[in-house]
Amino acid sequence: MMSKRRSVLTKKQDAYGRLVYDYFKGVRATEIVERDDGFIAPSGGPVTYFASYRAWPAHQRRAMSFIRGRVLDIGCGPGRVALYLQKRGHSVLAIDSSPLAIRTARLRGVHDARILPITKLSARVGAFDTIVLFGNNFGLFANVRRARWLLRRFAKMTSPSAVVVAEVLDPYDTQVAAHRRYHRRNRARGRMAGQSRIRVRYQDATTPWFDYLFVSRLELRRLLQGSGWRLAHTLDSNGPTYIAVLSKARAVEAAS
């Protein structure tokens, strides 16, 4: 509990960071994600976390055209997005709750990378024109209540024409029977179907359990009500993920 409230991961909890750091050092590391129903699988992570722009899937590359001005990269990991945007001339603040991910991001050349969980963000870190949540990091919103709370906070940390560019996973786009069972189980417990309680494991490191939120486009629209943001664009991928580009609801109202 202590660790959960602090949110910054301890060394023993920083499974993700160790994985990322080891992979950076040349170790063929595999990230394992465990769900609270016992489902376990490799994430396929490290390769994508380090992919250079040319290796990104098309929908992620297309999403870059929506990015403007000063950028906040939330859940930056080893910094693939931050590095690309820096090179394109953006001022970027890259944050992650994983100390070793931040260490790796710095070693790879991210100028401003800080250990900071999403829940500790406030206007004190400055103002942004774009907030990026890539690699399914929309999931970091955890649940509807927290998503709305964080989005309202984001509204105060951003310029009037700001956008949030978030990669989202649609949980219903699956053939895996265990995933469908998990959705039903979640609903029976009054949770959103795609509210996955997971933890990351790597060797002998294990993160605390945390909720990672997967939503369909329809669920996303509902979730945005009262958040201060509206769904301006979606970019489809070849798989179950999509990019949501959010703009400020107020700006729309003013325009109409």
Add this chain to the structure above:
Amino acid sequence: MMSKRRSVLTKKQDAYGRLVYDYFKGVRATEIVERDDGFIAPSGGPVTYFASYRAWPAHQRRAMSFIRGRVLDIGCGPGRVALYLQKRGHSVLAIDSSPLAIRTARLRGVHDARILPITKLSARVGAFDTIVLFGNNFGLFANVRRARWLLRRFAKMTSPSAVVVAEVLDPYDTQVAAHRRYHRRNRARGRMAGQSRIRVRYQDATTPWFDYLFVSRLELRRLLQGSGWRLAHTLDSNGPTYIAVLSKARAVEAAS
């Protein structure tokens, strides 16, 4: 406990079998092995479980020259060794505690594949000239006491000039700090350093915890005392595993 005593895995427990069956059906499946200290990693398994003879590491190929007559293949998995030996004209009984591994072995053409845990073996299954434990399956002996008990039983199930050809992992051949800590922990608990309590996980299937035994060459020699077998040959690999060829201790005594 029930399941442990029965030893044959239920559907929910047959993580290994599901993995093997899915891989056979074309799914890119990853086997995950969890140890009771929390260490977790992919086994790298399925590819090697299905490897054709030409893809085997050299020490495994060389070990085939020790195989004679009727063969018992223990922990056969999807049957790579059984299939090779069948083709070479051997009569092979292939056994595994995993129902889906046996199903897969049969689908792949293993003539005589049976669901049978190592502990249920007895002279009733017939007499053999060679017993094979490949892919680190020496580990199935679990601990010294069980190893000696099983080896004495093997002696009664085999011809006078029979051999046991077992692949063994030397636990001390590692640079991983967590493994060394685990060895110390085991010793402090009166267990052999390499007596690893593990379980196999695949998606939402999890085997019961079981002991899988790793021993150095020296420990192996000690373990064989009073087992009815002696270490006749070892074949080194490029890694931490080696092949132990055991022949009957009595035959040697008679010869000397």
